[in-house]
Amino acid sequence: MSSSHKKLNSRLKEIIPSAELEVMTLPNVPELKLLLLAKNYPQGALSEQEMQRVMNNPLYWVFCWASGEVLARYLLDHPEQVSGKRILDFGCGSGVVAIAAAIAGAGEVIACDIDPLALEATAVNAKLNGIDLQLCDDYFDIEGEVDLIIVADVLYDSENFVWLERFSRRAPRVLVADSRVKNFDYPPFSQIDQMDSCTLPDLDESAEFRDVRIYLADRSQSTEETLVLV
16 A cells, blocks of 8 residues: 555545545446545444534545546547647546546646545546646636546536536537436537446446436537638
8 A cells, every 4th residue: 555545545534434445447447547435435324423524525536426437438438539638627536537538648637626635536546547647726727728628527516507608618628427417408518428337436326327428518619610611
């Protein structure tokens, strides 16, 4: 166990003393391995103190969420989406999609998350996969052009929908993977792919949350079409 692994494991135990982290290979993305919550994670009721600590320290980074795994698989299967480009992964969590983008040939990948533990986990997972990433804790601090924004599983809260417009203004192309929103109708986004997956470790979620859709907003294509028409 590396020193970084031990450090993250200690941070997790400060929140849930009986929890452990382990390195896992992703079922649908065997090219990647991540440090995640061990499969024997505590499934009984947490104490009131543990619940409060979890509320204060959301542990999104200890899971590879279904949408993250699906978007990672998509990028590895379609490297032309990221090859040589400057990529921003918003709400990176465990870093799974950022790492996949780097493996697929991105020129630069910025992994952004407001949770400092998520950024620590992303750094550890990047190292596990022999990848270099740029880390950022504030979306608005990112300077320069971004070719593509990649986003997985951040629409669980309706207050986050305002980000869709921000993304499409910030970059010419945006990829969003989501399993929570049904009847997704947010122009200029349109569905381009679909895959079934599940969270790792498996949370035994209902079938509707295993159905992941990928949506693309492509302002660059609209610009090209406009130029041709003119």
